[in-house]
Amino acid sequence: KDPKNRLVARGPRFRVEGEIVRDIALAASGLLNPEIGGKSVFPPQPEGASKLGQIQREWVEATDNERFRRGMYTYFWRASPHPGLMVFDAPDSTNACTRRPRSNTPLQALTLLNDKAYYEFAQGMAKRVLHDGGASNADRLDYAFELCVARPPDSEERSELSGFLTQQLDELQTNADAAKQIAETPELAAWTALSRVLLNLDEFITRE
Structure with a gap:
């Protein structure tokens, strides 16, 4: 049907670039700021990361919608590049x-699971799912699954994720203090936990 691959119907499987990893997480969460052009921005990064190089500087984290701009606008210090980019093989700009x-x-995988930026993306995605995803958990x-991997889950995936969600709901509804550390309500906290799982899927950052 597409012998010359003009429709890009086939190709090798590969992980997307470091900037795009962040962008697709922002897109799935509904937090992406699509503004084009302008000055560089200072999105969240691990505390103290900017002080690990030979030249120590203060990373003043953006607190407004600028923190959700695309990865290509991230301010780049050659002495201490943003670790969220470097861990996904972004160039260090020295060569x-x-x-x-x-x-x-x-x-x-640990970055996607534990980095505070991706934790914030998971919280945003949970709110989006509860607002736009329909009335039933199913x-x-x-x-949520289609937001992350652009396809519906199969029966096994749906069963595993449904079981995980039920477990999280049960645990967080009986432990209000733990739930409040994650989100405003136990339901939102449970969906945040599920969103963290989906954002950490290999398929999420892989171009099929």
């Missing part, structure tokens, strides 16, 4: 880069 390497390391689960 010309004609081809980016692509690695697959445990640190990348509809919301399908909606």
Whole structure:
């Protein structure tokens, strides 16, 4: 049907670039600021990361909608590049880069799971799912899954995720203090936990 691949119907499977990893998480969460152009921005990064290089500087984290701009606008200090970009093989800007390497390391999964920026994205995604995903948890689960991987879950995936959501709801409804550390309500906290799982899927950051 597409012998010359003019429709890009096929190609190799690869992890997307470091800037795009952040962008697709922002897009799934509904927090992405689509503004084009302008000055560089200072999105969240691990505390103290900007002081690890030879030249120590203060990273003044953006507190408004600027923190949700695309990754290409992230301010870049050569002495201490943003770790959220470097862990996904972004160029360090000290040399010309004609081809980016692509690695697959445990640190990348840990970044998606524990970095405070992705935690914030998960909270945003949970709010989006509860607002736009439908009235039932089944509809919301399908909606959340499609936001992340652009396809509906199969029966096994749906069963696993539904079981996880039920477990989180049960635990957080009986432990209000734990729920409040995550979100305003136990339901929102449970969906935040599920969103963190979906944002950490290999398929989420992989171009199929």
